[in-house]
Amino acid sequence: MTYLALNPSTRLLQMKLHNGIKSMKCAYIEALGSSSMARESNIVKIVGQENHKKLRSFKCLIVGAGGIGSELLKDCILMDFGEIHIVDLDTIDLSNLNRQFLFRQRDIKQPKSTTAVKAVQHFNNSKLIPYQGNVMDTTQFPLAWFGQFDIIFNGLDNLAARRYVNKMTQFLGKPLLESGTSGFDGYIQPIIPGQTECFDCTPKETPKTFPVCTIRSTPSQPVHCIVWAKNFLFNQLFNTDTPANENTNDWGTEDQAEIERIKQETNELHDLQKIILTNDDSRINDILVKLFIRDIEKLLQIENLWKTRTKPSPLDQTLIDKASKAELQNPSLSSLWDIQEQVTEFIRVTKVLMQRIHEGEKSLEFDKDDEDTLRFVSTAANIRSHIFNIPVKTGFDIKQIAGNIIPAIATTNAVIAGLSTLTALRVLNLLSYAPTKKATDLNMAFTAKASNLSMGRYISNPKLAPPNPACPVGGKVCRGVLKITEKGLNEINLSKLIDFIREKYEYPEETSIIDTSNQRLLADYDFDDLECKTLADCKLHAGSVVLFSDEEGVDGGSYRKAIELYIETVKGPLENEINLPDVVVPLVTVSEQAPATEEQEEPSQLKSETDKGIIDLGSEDETSTAGKKRPLVDIETNDAKRIKLDQDDNNDDLIELE
Amino acid sequence: MSSLCLQRLQEERKKWRKDHPFGFFAKPTRNADGTMNLQKWEAGIPGREGTLWDHGVYPISIEYPDEYPSKPPKVRFPAGFYHPNIYPSGTVCLSILNEDQDWRPAITLKQIVIGVQDLLDTPNPNSPAQEPAWKAFQRNRVEYEKKVAAQAKQYTK
Numbered sequence: 001m002t003y004l005a006l007n008p009s010t011r012l013l014q015m016k017l018h019n020g021i022k023s024m025k026c027a028y029i030e031a032l033g034s035s036s037m038a039r040e041s042n043i044v045k046i047v048g049q050e051n052h053k054k055l056r057s058f059k060c061l062i063v064g065a066g067g068i069g070s071e072l073l074k075d076c077i078l079m080d081f082g083e084i085h086i087v088d089l090d091t092i093d094l095s096n097l098n099r100q101f102l103f104r105q106r107d108i109k110q111p112k113s114t115t116a117v118k119a120v121q122h123f124n125n126s127k128l129i130p131y132q133g134n135v136m137d138t139t140q141f142p143l144a145w146f147g148q149f150d151i152i153f154n155g156l157d158n159l160a161a162r163r164y165v166n167k168m169t170q171f172l173g174k175p176l177l178e179s180g181t182s183g184f185d186g187y188i189q190p191i192i193p194g195q196t197e198c199f200d201c202t203p204k205e206t207p208k209t210f211p212v213c214t215i216r217s218t219p220s221q222p223v224h225c226i227v228w229a230k231n232f233l234f235n236q237l238f239n240t241d242t243p244a245n246e247n248t249n250d251w252g253t254e255d256q257a258e259i260e261r262i263k264q265e266t267n268e269l270h271d272l273q274k275i276i277l278t279n280d281d282s283r284i285n286d287i288l289v290k291l292f293i294r295d296i297e298k299l300l301q302i303e304n305l306w307k308t309r310t311k312p313s314p315l316d317q318t319l320i321d322k323a324s325k326a327e328l329q330n331p332s333l334s335s336l337w338d339i340q341e342q343v344t345e346f347i348r349v350t351k352v353l354m355q356r357i358h359e360g361e362k363s364l365e366f367d368k369d370d371e372d373t374l375r376f377v378s379t380a381a382n383i384r385s386h387i388f389n390i391p392v393k394t395g396f397d398i399k400q401i402a403g404n405i406i407p408a409i410a411t412t413n414a415v416i417a418g419l420s421t422l423t424a425l426r427v428l429n430l431l432s433y434a435p436t437k438k439a440t441d442l443n444m445a446f447t448a449k450a451s452n453l454s455m456g457r458y459i460s461n462p463k464l465a466p467p468n469p470a471c472p473v474g475g476k477v478c479r480g481v482l483k484i485t486e487k488g489l490n491e492i493n494l495s496k497l498i499d500f501i502r503e504k505y506e507y508p509e510e511t512s513i514i515d516t517s518n519q520r521l522l523a524d525y526d527f528d529d530l531e532c533k534t535l536a537d538c539k540l541h542a543g544s545v546v547l548f549s550d551e552e553g554v555d556g557g558s559y560r561k562a563i564e565l566y567i568e569t570v571k572g573p574l575e576n577e578i579n580l581p582d583v584v585v586p587l588v589t590v591s592e593q594a595p596a597t598e599e600q601e602e603p604s605q606l607k608s609e610t611d612k613g614i615i616d617l618g619s620e621d622e623t624s625t626a627g628k629k630r631p632l633v634d635i636e637t638n639d640a641k642r643i644k645l646d647q648d649d650n651n652d653d654l655i656e657l658e
Numbered sequence: 659m660s661s662l663c664l665q666r667l668q669e670e671r672k673k674w675r676k677d678h679p680f681g682f683f684a685k686p687t688r689n690a691d692g693t694m695n696l697q698k699w700e701a702g703i704p705g706r707e708g709t710l711w712d713h714g715v716y717p718i719s720i721e722y723p724d725e726y727p728s729k730p731p732k733v734r735f736p737a738g739f740y741h742p743n744i745y746p747s748g749t750v751c752l753s754i755l756n757e758d759q760d761w762r763p764a765i766t767l768k769q770i771v772i773g774v775q776d777l778l779d780t781p782n783p784n785s786p787a788q789e790p791a792w793k794a795f796q797r798n799r800v801e802y803e804k805k806v807a808a809q810a811k812q813y814t815k
Contacts, residue, residue: 163661167661200660200662203662206725206729210758302786304783304786305786472660472661472662473661476665477661514664514668515693516664519664519696519697520689520691520694521686521693521694521696522693524668524671526675527694530693533692538691538693547664549665551672562665
C-alpha cells in the first residue's frame with residue numbers, strides 16, 4: 001500500500017489519492033505501534049539503502065505546528081528525516097483540538113511547537129528541535145539559520161509569512177514545499193528557486209473588503225449588516241479607546257456653522273457611547289430610536305439613493321415599546337428569531353454590556369466566543385437586515401461570518417501534508433526508479449472538491465511551471481547576501497553603499513534604494529537627504545533587505561535588473577568592512593511598447609459613487625494559528641485572473657460613462 | 659506589503675517624474691526618520707481653468723494599502739472639504755477608486771489625479787456623500803457656487 005502511494009507516476013496520482021487517506025492512516029497506525037526498526041525497513045524498501053542514509057543526514061524545517069504542521073511533523077518522523085526543526089509562534093487553543101491531533105485539553109495555552117515535539121517522542125527516531133517564535137523575526141531566525149536546511153515545509157495560515165518564507169528560500173536557493181487548505185480543498189506546490197514558479201509568481205486573492213457606503217448607507221447582503229454591527233456600531237458604542245474626533249484643526253472650511261455640523265455628525269455616535277457610559281438602561285430605547293428609526297429616516301431623505309434600490313423601512317416604534325415589557329426569553333443562537341425577539345434581545349444584551357463596562361471592563365472588543373458581544377452584534381445586524389429587507393440569520397450563522405470562520409477539516413490537512421511530504425521525496429530526488437531530471441518534471445497538486453473545478457476529479461496535479469518573468473520576487477529581481485561588519489554598519493554611509501553597489505553590478509547614475517523590511521525609500525534620483533548618514537543611522541541592520549533598482553536605463557532600451565540584498569553582519573575581517581555577493585546582474589531590455597494604460601488619459605466623465613474608503617471584514621482573533629482560516633490559493637482561478645487582467649490592459653474604456 | 663506593491667509604487671514615482679499633468683504635484687510623505695513613505699503620498703489638484711474651481715490647488719492625500727495594486731489607494735481631501743461627492747471625512751468617492759466598481763490594477767497615479775480633478779467640476783448628484791454641498795448643488799445653485807468660490811480662494815496658491 002505504501003509503495004503504491006509513493007509511485008511517482010503522475011497518471012497514478014489521482015487513483016492513489018483515493019487510497020491516500022487510507023494508506024496514510026494505515027501507515028500512521030502501523031508506524032506508531034511498531035518499532036522504529038520495522039519502520040526503517042519500510043522506508044528502506046521505498047527509497048533504497050543508500051537514499052535512506054541520505055534521508056537520515058537531511059535536515060528539514062516545518063514552519064507552523066498547527067493543522068498542517070502537526071501532520072507534517074508526524075509524516076516527516078515516519079519518513080526518518082535525520083533532523084526536524086519546527087517553528088510556531090502560537091499557543092494551543094481549545095478550538096485547535098479537533099484536528100491538531102498531537103494536542104490534548106491539558107496542553108491548552110502551551111506553546112504549539114514544544115508541545116508537538118513532546119507529543120511525538122514515543123514514536124520518534126529523528127532529532128527534533130522546536131522553536132517558539134515568529135518565523136519572520138530576523139533576530140531569532142536570520143537567513144543563515146534557514147540556510148542549514150535541505151528542505152523547508154510550509155504549514156502556514158497567512159499570506160505575509162508565506163511570502164516571507166518564499167523569499168528566504170529564493171535568497172538561499174532551497175526547495176520549499178508550500179501548502180494550504182480551506183475546508184475540503186487544499187493544495188501543495190513544490191518551489192525550486194530559479195527553476196519553477198515561486199509563491200508570488202501567480203497573483204493571490206486578498207481578503208474581501210466592502211466600501212464604507214455599502215456598510216453605512218446601502219447594505220444589500222446579511223454580511224454588510226454584520227460588518228456594520230461588528231466593525232462600526234459595536235466599536236462606536238463599547239470601544240472607549242475610539243477617538244471622538246480626528247483632524248480637529250483641519251476642517252477645510254472657515255464657516256463656523258459648517259464646522260459645528262461636521263462635529264455634530266462625528267459626535268452623534270459618540271453621544272450614544274455616552275449613554276452606554278451612564279449605565280442608565282432606561283436610555284437604551286434612545287439608542288434604538290436613533291439607530292433604527294431616525295438614521296433610517298435621514299437616509300430616506302436622500303432620494304437618489306433609492307432610485308434603483310428598495311427603500312428601507314424604519315423600525316416600528318411599537319416594537320421598541322413592546323420590547324420593554326416583553327418577557328425575556330434568552331432564545332437559542334441556533335434558531336431564527338422574529339423581529340420582536342431581536343429587539344427585545346438587543347435591549348437585554350445592551351444592558352448586560354453596559355453593566356460590564358460599568359463594573360470595570362473599560363473597553364469591550366467583539367469576540368465571537370464572548371456570547372454577550374455575539375448576541376449584540378447578531379441582534380443589531382438582524383434588526384438592520386430587517387429594515388433593509390435583507391434575510392435575517394441565526395446567531396450561529398452570524399458567529400461564523402463575524403468570526404471569519406472557515407471550517408478546517410482534519411482529513412484535508414492529512415491528505416495535503418501527506419502529499420507534501422511524499423512530493424519531498426521527489427524534490428530531494430530520493431526515488432531512484434523515478435529520478436527527477438529537471439524541476440519542471442515535478443508536480444503540484446490541488447483538490448477541488450468544493451469548487452468542482454476539476455470536473456469530478458478529486459485532485460489535479462499539473463506539472464510545475466517555470467518562473468514567471470514578471471514575478472516581483474523571482475522574475476524581476478536578482479538577489480544575494482550582503483556581508484558587513486558592525487564597524488561597517490556604523491561607518492559606511494548611504495552614498496558609499498550606493499557607490500559600492502553601483503560599481504560592483506554596473507548600475508548607471510540614477511538608482512533607488514529601498515528598505516523593503518518596512519517600505520522606506522532611503523534614496524533615489526530626487527532624494528539624497530540621507531546620503532551622508534551611516535547605514536546604522538539609516539536603521540539598516542542584520543536582517544534588513546534592501547532593494548536596489550536602476551532608475552535610468554543603460555544604452556537606450558535596456559536597463560540593469562534590480563537586486564535585493566539581505567544584510568548579514570559578520571565578525572570580519574572584511575576588505576572595506578563590506579562584501580557584496582558575486583551575482584551576475586543582467587541587462588534586460590524593456591519593450592518599447594508603452595503599456596496600454598498610458599493611452600487612457602483624460603477620462604471625460606467619471607462615475608462617482610458613494611465610497612467612503614474600505615472596511616475590512618476584520619482580522620479575526622486567530623490569524624496566527626495554523627489550520628483554521630487561511631486563504632485558499634486556487635491555481636486555476638489565479639491563472640484565469642491573470643489572463644483577464646492582460647485583456648483589461650488592452651481595453652481603452654477605462655472609466656464607464658454614466 | 660508584497661514585493662509587487664513596493665515595486666509598483668517606485669514605478670509610479672518614476673512615471674510621475676517623467677510625465678505629469680501641468681499644475682499638479684505629487685510626492686511621497688516623509689517618515690519621522692527622514693526616509694520617504696512610498697505608501698502615503700501628498701498631491702495637489704489644480705481646479706480646471708474656466709470652472710468655479712479655477713485658481714485653487716486642492717490638497718489630497720493618497721494612501722496605498724498593502725494589497726495595492728489589487729486594491730485601490732484611498733484618496734482624501736482635508737476633512738470638511740466642500741463637494742457633493744466628498745465625505746465629511748474628506749474621503750473621495752469615485753468609481754475608479756472602488757474595488758467593486760472600476761478600479762483596475764493598471765490605473766496610474768496620473769489617471770487618479772486627473773479623475774479627481776474632473777470630479778471637482780462635474781459632481782454626481784446621484785451619489786451624495788455629504789449633506790451641505792449636495793443639498794446646495796441640488797436646490798440652491800447660487801449658494802453652492804458662492805461656497806465653491808470661497809473655497810477656491812482659500813486654496814489659492
